[in-house]
Amino acid sequence: MRKLIVNIGELATPFGRNAWGGADQKKRVERYRHAWLLLEDGKVLSLGTGDPGGIARVPGTEILDAGGLLVTPGLVDAHTHLIFCGYRQNELALKLQGVSYLEILARGGGILSTVSATRLAVSEELFEKARKDLDEMLKHGVTTVEIKSGYGLDRETELRQLRIIKRLQNELPQDLVATYLGAHALPPEYKDNREGYISLMCEEIIPEIAREGLAEFCDVFCESGVFTAEETRRILEAGKKYGLRPKIHADEIDAIGGSELSKEVGAVSCEHLIRCRESGIAAMKEAGTVACLLPATSFYLGADYAPARAMIEAGVPVAMATDYNPGSCPSLNLQFVMNLGCLKYKLTPEEALTAVTLNAAAAIGRADRLGSLEPGKQADLVLWDAPDLEYIFYRMGSNLVKTVMKNGEVTA
Secondary structure: OEEEEEEEEEEEEEOOOOOOOOOHHHHOEEEEEEEEEEEEOOEEEEEEEOOOHHHHHOOOEEEEEOOOOEEEEOEEEOOEOOOOOOOOHHHHHHHHOOOOHHHHHHOOOOHHHHHHHHHHOOHHHHHHHHHHHHHHHHHOOEEEEEEEOOOOOOHHHHHHHHHHHHHHHHHOOOEEEEEEEEEOOOOHHHOOOHHHHHHHHHHHHHHHHHHHOOOOEEEEEEOOOOEOHHHHHHHHHHHHHOOOEEEEEEOOOOOOOOOOHHHHHOOOEEEEOOOOOHHHHHHHHHHOOEEEEOHHHHHHHOOOOOOHHHHHHOOOOEEEOOOEOOOOOOOOOHHHHHHHHHHOOOOOHHHHHHHOOHHHHHHOOOOOOOOOOOOOOEOOEEEEOOOOHHHHHHOOOOOOEEEEEEOOEEOO
16 A cells, blocks of 8 residues: 655754664754655655655555655654552652662562562553553654563563563554563562572573564673672673673663673673763763663653763664653653653754654664664654744643554554
């Protein structure tokens, strides 16, 4: 089926099949005025400006009028934790009093309370909550989502989370990418047996995930009070042995070597990076690692913001994501993240667009087919109630999405 979208006020898209850092994060974005876009069989066939001419007269071509509005690629949320039960609104008062994340965790709260609720939840409850979340994300323009496990911290619940992601992929329009994050915290039953839990992950859970094809990536929370750099290396190497590509939660609270480890293990992405040092930036640059930054988490926690400008200037590709989770970022609004990218990271609109499209797709191994509107790529796009690219980064607090297309079909 051929679809021709005409009367596009502005078409803004990065170009390429890999992540861009440095000046390219801005320069590789093209902006076309008075544009048209031709789709066929769920992919982009061609694009141009002005009168599409004879293309519009090809029999069987459906004409869609963009009404002079902005079109961009579909948004990619490359870091979420949305398979859980157990929101933690009861912790808000503690946070307002200045109690830190690690202090709440040490008291048995934080992630451990969500782990308890998630273990007790039946699969259908977890599925329905996640389905509702993903539907809301789609309406906000997000056509591809990475989802981490990590609220089970045991064999049964971690596998159950990943199986739910697989079921969601079969029933929902978005592309979903599964990441195993069993190393999200030390489970209470292993509080005096770190080695036992690490062995369980490396020798039992990871091989089973690989046998069932339940995840593409393995992630570790490399942080003070959680997992050391050496433990992170061991877990990620076990994942690589079974075909799971490495990601690292690094330098969120303390820089303990997580970002530097990206070079050693060949991490696809390092994520958070609030405390990232120059040595970590250099390691990511050398490894070709994408820096996946989470400004809404900094906003919610009242924390510092990752050194995004230093990373871009060093040539490290920067992506942005929500980090949607019940503790440190109970928001799934990637548009808010886009606002923060400009206001707090000082990204240009073009850099920020690349960060939530092409670079985010690269952070989950999808830049070859997602993240830009160019011939041969998937026809995932957003029609915005906006006249130009600047407008969607300038406006705050409203959902500016008018229409979402996934694989060339209107889905929201």
